Amino acid sequence: MPSIEQQLREFVVNNFLFGQGGDQLSNRDSFLEKGIVDSTGVLELVAFLEEQYQIKIDDEELVPANLDSIDNLVRFIEKKSPTTR
């Protein structure tokens, strides 16, 4: 089974980069600064996380520190859903 990082990367590349250019995206890159996600992108991302990892994300958690890079996402998912480790 692919790692969380691989799963998240695949989702981001497929949905926000239309399947290409993933090699240009480092795990530390801010999605906002790179212009990869906008407000509807964040909604799609949250829907994916809730479905894929069977978690509930509160409003207070919808912040860049949790969601704005692959590194941040991995950290957030591991914290929210320890069993996925």
Next chain:
Amino acid sequence: MQLEEFLERSAGQSPDKIALVCGDQRLTYREIEEQCNRLAHALSAMGIRRGDRVAVYLDNSAEAVLSIFAVLKAGAVFLMVNPTTKTEKLAYILNNCRAAALMTHAKKLPVLKDGLHAIPHLQNIIVAGALTEAIENGAKRFANLNELLTQHRSSTRPPVKRNIDIDLAALIYTSGSTGNPKGVMMTHLNMVTAVRSITQYLENTGDDVILSALPLSFDYGLYQILMGFAAGATVILEPSFAYPQVILQKLSAENVTGFPLVPTMVALLLQMKGLLPGQFPRLRYISNTAAALPPSHIERLSALFPSTRIYSMYGLTECKRVSYLPPDQLSIRPSSVGKAIPNTEVYIVDEQGGRVGPGTVGELVVRGAHVMKGYWEKQDETDRVLKPGPLPGEKVLYTGDLFRMDEEGYLYFVGRKDDIIKTRGEKVSPKEVEAVLYTLPEVKEAAVIGVPDPILGQAIKAVVVLADGSALSDRDVMRHCAAHLEDFMVPKSVEFRASLPKTTTGKISKRELGLPMGGR
């Protein structure tokens, strides 16, 4: 009066007041005034003259705000370019207005590099942020914004004014029905008139704190700065609305009193589960424009912000703002966009240009000192919208928007005369997207329509017929569009069909395309 005098007056009256908050930066009116004066002198020293066009290609940032007022103080004309604009369109816009200078950020240089040779008039490129690589590009001169400020640090007084108020202050590029963007020519008088009218009905004062996450390249976003500075208020400029939670935290932390929104932002706010009624007692007003809010959203917004006045407004770039609904009317006629703003007259005409009475649908016409001078070097397109008015020689604005009026004179938006799409509050010309689709060799026919979307208002949909033997996926199409169009213009969905419905004259029938499959 000239537009930059809003800043100059507020800097004179309340120099130590915070004018602008951008991330960690908190700038006073004096700081902004002095920085803008330095930068204006630097622009003049570079050879920027009265009436020259200077493009600002920056994200929402303090540098963008400094650039706007520095350009004005230098007597030049600013134009904001959406920061997600790709190389070809940027080149088109800069060539169209023969921009003499470009203000941008070091991180945008990779996008720019390949296009610069195609912009012959552009001589000066002023770069914010650290220049990480040396750029060699023929005769073009690169300068670092901070270095310019340091070089001109003693020039804290404004340059001598040479403009009068009928000179141009800005070009605002807007999606044109022919596909190419058009530069809306706004004079100082146009913009000062609009600012005064809007701040009058919003009752803006120096006590206001306005939070805007609207792009400065969108006139609604740009005017938040102009209005805030006119009132001597504080503007909190946010780079994005992608994280509404962050915005809500700032609403509280900064004691925000004014919160301009578009329906997409309202829809995002209403999705938040933890938002409770009455959390923001300091918030004096919310404004909404670009499209009407659905009545259910108005109801929920009013419940969540019980002490906040909600202004439904309507306007178009060509005159900035047309009408607003007094907040006390919102519960009585929620779908109305109200009456003309102060110092503006509106009426509705039929196809022959005759005025129609209440209840009859026709085109809305706007009369006022805020109506643009025309589209930059596009006389035919200008003549289609600026037509003779009541006074001899006068021109009034035909909006292309269909409206009706009720018995008491309140306006209701009915639809567009053309097929322009409104998504996320921004106008998108289907032709512009279709032109990009047709550059794909596999595409035989393409049509772009707006489909209803609960968040975006309208979502852009591409309907494509592939050439025989070609294969493309929806992702291929979207990726191609994303490489050539601003983010908000990229189709959200792609449908492949064997053929497109045609009218009797052989044109693609958008009306039929908009219907569900088989729903004729």
